[in-house]
Amino acid sequence: MTTTPSAAPKHASSPALRFLAHEGRIMESLIRWITRRPHGTDGADAVFTHGRDQAAMMYGLTFACVVETVALTYLLASWPVIHTIMLVVDVYTVLFVLGLHAASRTRPHTLADRTLRIRQAANVDIHLPLDQIASIRRETRFTHAKKDGELNLPIGSQTSITLELAEPVDAPTFLGAVRLVTLIRLHADDPKALYDALARARTTPGPTPETVPQP
Numbered sequence: 001m002t003t004t005p006s007a008a009p010k011h012a013s014s015p016a017l018r019f020l021a022h023e024g025r026i027m028e029s030l031i032r033w034i035t036r037r038p039h040g041t042d043g044a045d046a047v048f049t050h051g052r053d054q055a056a057m058m059y060g061l062t063f064a065c066v067v068e069t070v071a072l073t074y075l076l077a078s079w080p081v082i083h084t085i086m087l088v089v090d091v092y093t094v095l096f097v098l099g100l101h102a103a104s105r106t107r108p109h110t111l112a113d114r115t116l117r118i119r120q121a122a123n124v125d126i127h128l129p130l131d132q133i134a135s136i137r138r139e140t141r142f143t144h145a146k147k148d149g150e151l152n153l154p155i156g157s158q159t160s161i162t163l164e165l166a167e168p169v170d171a172p173t174f175l176g177a178v179r180l181v182t183l184i185r186l187h188a189d190d191p192k193a194l195y196d197a198l199a200r201a202r203t204t205p206g207p208t209p210e211t212v213p214q215p
Helices: 015-035 052-075 080-106 191-203
Strands: 046-048 109-112 115-120 124-129 133-141 150-152 159-170 180-186
Touching: 015 080, 046 191, 052 080, 109 191, 115 180, 124 159, 133 191, 159 191
Parallel strands: 150 180
Antiparallel strands: 046 109, 109 115, 115 124, 133 159, 159 180
16 A cells, blocks of 8 residues: 655646745745744644754855845946846845745644654655654764665755655655655754654554544
């Protein structure tokens, strides 16, 4: 049996709509970051942030984009039309880079109802039932060769948790194509906390009809 976890917007069926939906989530993440409103954490049993280790790189990239914007503003001052176009493009680029980081900061991994929600930026969103996890191990890796059946979700070029799955699950690509994987590597700011929470949750019996409160 193949499990199909939830992923990015079901309504965005065409590549163009998927790109637009992704851009919308990026900009939404900026607002959530500013207002300190994380996404998808209501009702979660545990929340695991994962954006900290890319902060220096993302801020450095943002700074480089700002410097480029200032330089082009000066160099293109004599061509107002081109100047305006490039200014819009450069400002949007700065916002996009910040939005990518904001997405990682505001869309953490969560654990709720015996399901691990795995996320990265604004494009990866997988709901993985704990019953689908065959084994968990803490494993810090800085190199990730692409292999069939494996999904690597590095933050700051590293992953710290490896999940081996009991059977293939669908982790769709950015454009929605089916991608079956049996191994997922991800990162958390506190990998021990994520590992311990998953280990406890997997050994805790799930609710049965006898233990579920009746209305």
